[in-house]
Amino acid sequence: MKKWQNLVAVCAMSVSVLAGCSSTSSDAADSNGEAGAADGAKGSVYYLNFKPEQDEAWQNLAKKYTEETGVDVKVVTAASGNYETTLMSEMGKSGAPTLFQVNGPVGLKNWEDYAYNLYDTPVFNQLTSDAYALFVGKDDVAAIAYCIESYGIIVNTTLLDKAGYKVEDIQSFEDLKKVADDITARKDELNFSAFTSAGMDGSSDWRFKAHLANMPIYFEYQEDGITDTDAIKGTYLDNYRDIFDLYITDSTTPGKDLAAKTGDDSRNEFISGEAVFYQNGSWEYNELIKNGLKSEEITMIPVYIGAGDEANQGLTTGTENYWVVNKEASEEDIQATLDFMNWCVTSEEGTTAMADEMGFVIPFKDAKPSENVFVLEDVKLTEEGKTPVSWNFTTMPSEEWKNALGSALTAYAADPTDANWEEVEKAFVENWKTEYDLANN
Incomplete structure (x- = not known):
């Protein structure tokens, strides 16, 4: 594997004439072209972005970098829920991504052979802690986290106040249920619901098959003193059912209609004041502010499920966003990519945007x-002194595991019977072992 110092020595032997422009996510179909080849440019960047909600911001940042340096930076954003299949397709083409993402150690397994060693590169040396790097050996770093995020239940405090409550009144699942049930009982009087729609469309279901599912996994791991497992027990699935029941009953939308509800539907319901509570993350902030909500009327509370020490529970904080540089790219493109990454995390323009x-x-x-x-x-x-809940959904054994769980949750939402919940439990527990064995044997 090429080391950073060797690459610098090679690249220093030639002078690059750099030119180009940034591209949009519509370029995905055309990504097998020779990026940066025009006008004799040497070195370019092709970033396959994981997060659709940040597409516009990355496009703008790429454009600024190109204007400042002349280096061609193309950003392609995969559709929600389709990153892994898009990555597999793009990596099979000439002009493959020079920069892509994995969600953690499990996701890295598929791409470790493509990972350029980031140890001792400028962007690695900028990390505040080595804990944000995925090491695959001593002095061998395959990926680095570029962002830390939090998620929980976003609250419209203005609506909550109209319902007669304060955020301080919600310190546990019991409190949350009491407030949500009361708002639901007075829905016609208040003219708003407790929760936005728990949409199970592909643009939204990740909130429940991954982010909400993190909660029972977290508490099981805590109880058992582990950080991953080949066979989940499902110790806290009753709690998972309790919170999901709250989402689908005290909601803007009947459970039978959730299969078609999208992420945009849920966000728009919150923005328009149709509901008090909206499960999502810190990445939603700018979208909410841009569409008329004020920072002083929104906040975030933990996802309470009636487990653990709720009085001392914080938000769910972590990352599933690790940068990987494609070692199969040309030396010039690797250098251009490393330079772009470092600019993103050190420059005023880059850090302000991020x-x-x-x-x-x-x-x-x-x-x-x-x-x-x-x-x-x-x-x-x-x-x-609250303890943040860690991101353990990065240990989920496969994307197929999530999809099977999502399908079972959708069926349960439409018809919340014990028999349908048993199918959710099977998808959670039995399919975990099946998918783990497929991925590791």
């Missing part, structure tokens, strides 16, 4: 602090 527009906490020494109120709430709760 902190303010994308809503990230970026774990790099020269990064700008975020003004995102959800990020600040995570900081506040942590400083108060």
Whole structure:
């Protein structure tokens, strides 16, 4: 594997004449062209972005970098829920991505052979902690986390106040259920619901088959003193059912209609004041502000499921966003990619975009602090001694596991019987072992 110092020595032997322009996500079908070849440019970047909600911000940032340096940066954003299949398709073409993402150690297994060693590169040396790097050997770093995010239940405090409650009234699942059930009982009087639609369309179901499913996994791992497993027991699936029941009953939308409800539907319901609560993450902040909500009328509370020490529970904080540089790219393109990454996490333009527009906490020494109120709430709760819930859904054995769970949840939402919940449990427990064995044997 090529080392950073060797690459610098090679690249220093020639002078690059750089030119180009950024591209949009519509370029995915054309990505097998020779990026940066025009006008004798040497070195270009092709970033396959995982997060659709940040597509516009990445396109703008790529454009700024190209204007400043002349280096061609193309950003292609995979459709929600289709990143892995898009990545497999794009990596099979000439002009493959020079920069792509994995969700953690499980996702890295498929792509470790393509990973350029990032150890001792400028972007690696900017990390505030080696804990944000995925090591595959001593002095061998396959991926680095570029953002830390939090998720929980976003609250419209203005509506909550109209219903006669304060955020401080919700310190547990019991409290949350009491408030949500009361709002539902007075829905016609209040003219709003408790929860936005728990949409099970592909643009939204990840909130429940991954992010919400993290909660029973987290508490099982905590109880058993582990960080992953080849066979989940499902110890806290009754709690998972309790919170999901709340989402689908105290909602803007009947459970039978959730299969077609999208992520945009849920967000728009919250923006238009149709519901008090909306499960999502810090990445949603700018979209909410841009569409008329004020920072002082929104906050985020933990996802309570009636497990653990709820009085000391914080937001769910972590990352599934790790950058990997494609070692199969040309030396010039690798160098251009490393330069772009370092610019993103050190320059005023890059860190401002990542902190303010994308809503990230970026774990790099020269990064700008975020003004995102959800990020600040995570900081506040942590400083108060609350324990953040870790991101354990990165240990889920496969994308197929998530999809099977999502299908079972959708069926249950439409007809919430014990028999249909048993299918959810089977998808969660039995299919975990099946998918783990397929991925590891």
